[in-house]
Amino acid sequence: MQTFSKTSSTWIFRILQRRDNHFEYIKHLREILDSWTVMPIRENNEKNKAGKVYKKWYFNILSFEQFTELGNAFYKLDVSNGKRKKVLLSK
Numbered sequence: 001m002q003t004f005s006k007t008s009s010t011w012i013f014r015i016l017q018r019r020d021n022h023f024e025y026i027k028h029l030r031e032i033l034d035s036w037t038v039m040p041i042r043e044n045n046e047k048n049k050a051g052k053v054y055k056k057w058y059f060n061i062l063s064f065e066q067f068t069e070l071g072n073a074f075y076k077l078d079v080s081n082g083k084r085k086k087v088l089l090s091k
Helices: 020-032 067-074
Strands: 011-018 040-046 053-060 075-078 083-088
Touching: 011 020, 011 067, 020 053, 067 075
Parallel strands: none
Antiparallel strands: 011 053, 040 053, 075 083
16 A cells, blocks of 8 residues: 555555566456556566665556555554554554
């Protein structure tokens, strides 16, 4: 889940794979979720701390109002720095 605003009024759900051998998997997911996205699979490069470059593939699901509740539940806003922190919920 990802938001581009601190008010969290719009959230997207991103499907992302970072391993070369997972490209077929993300293609499969894109086919299954075809009616929920208009975005093709995009490729990007990511560099790790050691400087090694990895490919990553991703696409986004269309934004739905219902994602707001999920996004706010799992990514709490830290008012001291204005950044979001992932929170794991427990029973």
